[in-house]
Amino acid sequence: MTTMWKMVRYQARDVARSRWLAAYTLFFAAATEGLLRFAGGSAQALASVASVVMFVVPLATIVFGTVYVYNAREFIELVLAQPVRRRQLFAGLYLGLVLPLAVGFVVGLGLPFALHGVDDPALRAPLATLIAVGVALTAIFTGIALLIAVRTDDRLRALGAAIGIWLACSLVYDGVVLLLVATFADYQLERPMIALMLANPVDLARVALLLQLDAAALMGYTGAVLQRFLGTAAGTATAAAALALWIAAPATLGARAFRRKDF
């Protein structure tokens, strides 16, 4: 077993036992269960759950990731004092956070759906996409959290940066896009819109899901554009590739900063 997996094994155990993770899982279970009961139909429930996922997963993972790494600072030093490579340790740290958070999310969201059953077979692909997109967001925002925590020594500033990035991706970005659309309504905006969508992981995740729901045109300008330009299959592939890039970029930058860091 490589150093990385050894690290993952113990750290994932630590994260899995935290009350935080239990609360996170319970939250998704309760929210999904509630929406399934009261939304009047799986399709509506799925759309509502999706909104919750897009909002909560980035916030919870980026805050938890940042706080966890700060609390683990002395522990990281202790592990770094062992004969291990820094790259392996960072990979272990990253996966040791992503895996339990992803499992918590999937279990919390999946259990109510599994208990109720999905009545409409056409909803299975969107549900699978929602789960995949939620896991991708977990990986992306944990990566960003690690990058922030490695690059910033001040805990409060790091937490501020984490919440700032979440606000920017989840709220501010949509507003800016709408403003641009309104301002440049007389121009051809399709291509800049696609670029804008690829630049925000939360937008990207939302579009990837909406492409599956056949509601792309209804919910969001960028989604409609992507579907019209690329069709569902190519649009989904583009979104998936962009999400993969979004997972790789912060993790790679974080690993590089971690290798050079003084502890």
Add this chain to the structure above:
Amino acid sequence: MIDIRRVEKAFGAQRVLQAVDLAIAPARVTAIVGPNGAGKTTLIKMIVGLVRPDAGEIRFDGVPIGDGHAHRARIGYMPQIARFPDNLTGAELLAMLTDLRGAACAARRDETLIGALGIERELSKPLRVLSGGTRQKVNAVIAFLFHPELLILDEPTAGLDPVASSTLKDAILASRGAGRTVLLTSHNMGELEELADDVAFLLDGCVRYHGPVHELKRRTRQSNLERAIAEVMLRGVAA
């Protein structure tokens, strides 16, 4: 054993170490002393490889440590602050470090300190419920666990009760007796008087004295280490 040559380090505008030269002799206890912020912990972390020097190099048995990690297999490190993952038990933490060190270490762990410090039962509890002193004991156990040739102890007895502190000091002296090298920092001069063979005095990022304790006392004409160090601090460089 450890050769520190012209090592410099700055954090931003703050120059923590300025051209430090220091040779740590094998099979002796060397104490690094100096006021707060003198660069003691930075120097120690450099030897472990947690901090990289801006200039100069550190050699371990003649081999530059560079960016490598192999030399850490021979070091037992006890950091100043003992904080561990909240939800793991002490036994799990020790198992993890053993796993990371590889199979060869699993068979021959040195667990004498676990018994000597009386923390067998504490090791089955989650680390977050342990008191600061008990965590410090776990910290000490980790440093001694893999028969290190070089023990690096940053304020080892801070927060320990007199019994535990004495046990740890006995373990340090026994290690020296077994031919191991010990490098430690402490603010407790009485304790260093008891443990240290050599002393390296660090002030404003420079080594102001390095040599045997008795030599320092002779030069400063003082009978105990605390007064001898105070004399060096007041006069700057030891004559």
